[in-house]
Amino acid sequence: MTTDVLPPGFTGEAFPEVFTKPPEQPKVKKAGQLTKAQIDEYFDKGFLLVENFFDSAELEPSRAAINDLVSDVASKLYKAGKISSLYEDFGFEKRLIELEKAWPGAVMLLLKQGKLPQAFRDLWSHERLLNVVEQLVGPEVSAHAVWTLRPKAPGHAETLVPWHQDSGYFDSDTYSTHIVTAWIPFVNATKENGCLEFTPGGHKKGLTAVHKLTENFYITLDEKELVTRLGLDMSKNVIVEAPLGSIVLFSNIIPHRSIPNMTDSIRWSIDFRWQDSGKPWGYFGLKKGMPLRSEADPDMKPDWDEYDKADRFHLEKQCEEDEPKDEFDVNIDSGPWKAKWQIPES
Numbered sequence: 001m002t003t004d005v006l007p008p009g010f011t012g013e014a015f016p017e018v019f020t021k022p023p024e025q026p027k028v029k030k031a032g033q034l035t036k037a038q039i040d041e042y043f044d045k046g047f048l049l050v051e052n053f054f055d056s057a058e059l060e061p062s063r064a065a066i067n068d069l070v071s072d073v074a075s076k077l078y079k080a081g082k083i084s085s086l087y088e089d090f091g092f093e094k095r096l097i098e099l100e101k102a103w104p105g106a107v108m109l110l111l112k113q114g115k116l117p118q119a120f121r122d123l124w125s126h127e128r129l130l131n132v133v134e135q136l137v138g139p140e141v142s143a144h145a146v147w148t149l150r151p152k153a154p155g156h157a158e159t160l161v162p163w164h165q166d167s168g169y170f171d172s173d174t175y176s177t178h179i180v181t182a183w184i185p186f187v188n189a190t191k192e193n194g195c196l197e198f199t200p201g202g203h204k205k206g207l208t209a210v211h212k213l214t215e216n217f218y219i220t221l222d223e224k225e226l227v228t229r230l231g232l233d234m235s236k237n238v239i240v241e242a243p244l245g246s247i248v249l250f251s252n253i254i255p256h257r258s259i260p261n262m263t264d265s266i267r268w269s270i271d272f273r274w275q276d277s278g279k280p281w282g283y284f285g286l287k288k289g290m291p292l293r294s295e296a297d298p299d300m301k302p303d304w305d306e307y308d309k310a311d312r313f314h315l316e317k318q319c320e321e322d323e324p325k326d327e328f329d330v331n332i333d334s335g336p337w338k339a340k341w342q343i344p345e346s
């Protein structure tokens with residue numbers, strides 16, 4: 001029998017209460033707040049779909065911002081002589097697919113641009129969304145360092161995210177911090193185009209399991225970790241289809257993955273995270289979070305320009321051994337979290 005040598009990312013410490021007990025609820029009723037049943041469901045299952053949270057007009061500025069980001073990628077590639085058409089006749093769900101066909105790497109170029117247009121800032125600090133977040137993390141709310149706009153393209157390996165707990169991607173000192181994600185689709189996210197899949201109750205042990213490295217920048221939980229260490233029954237997993245206007249809320253400790261996109265359109269989504277402002281930021285010292293709302297300081301205004309000065313993809317790149325060749329270098333096969341999951345050499 002061989003003894004398992006565990007990587008430094010595994011601490012074995014469990015914090016079940018952090019992820020299963022709601023904080024004290026706000027005394028005042030606010031727009032958009034979850035019902036008691038919804039809060040209970042979130043803390044019981046580890047995730048919650050809230051349908052009809054946004055109306056389409058509220059998402060339109062972000063969809064327009066995404067179109068602009070795609071245009072920027074197209075112009076950049078065109079000016080550099082890497083593509084011979086801007087594919088302007090293709091819309092929101094198709095244009096990036098054409099760009100990727102013409103120049104493989106276009107999707108990653110977009111994913112890694114990392115800048116927060118005003119529409120995304122407004123969505124991240126949306127009044128009703130923060131009203132929900134404070135029900136889950138308490139009244140002192142900060143934006144986390146990590147957010148991602150995800151253009152999940154058909155058959156595109158780098159945007160197919162394998163089983164993981166988000167805490168696997170953060171410092172181990174956050175294993176006892178409840179970080180909430182709102183995953184917001186900009187199209188109807190379905191089982192055909194690659195919505196998310198969850199393991200109900202996978203957060204209950206409050207334990208970050210052992211992640212393994214993959215060939216690209218993702219880390220992953222294998223079936224043994226999910227079944228043996230976290231005690232999950234994989235036949236109980238739930239695929240969560242999320243229509244446009246809905247949000248999917250989940251924590252940093254619930255195992256989840258995204259399933260393949262089998263359609264011929266992009267599945268666009270964004271994921272924003274929040275946590276209690278007093279807890280560790282947990283992003284390898286690379287980037288701090290940013291306070292968005294405070295009971296003690298009701299007039300608090302987020303300093304987005306300061307926050308956006310340091311974009312995470314560029315910071316992560318600085319941790320890599322290989323310098324990026326140029327601005328078109330989309331080869332990201334590492335990230336600061338990978339060292340955490342490397343088995344130490346004996």
Ligand SMILES: O=C(O)CCC(=O)C(=O)O
Binds near residue numbers: 150269
């Ligand atoms: O959108 C996806 O495909 C994966 C999302 C995810 O893992 C996250 O938001 O934490």
Ligand SMILES: [Fe+2]
Binds near residue numbers: 164165166256
């Ligand atoms: Fe995730």
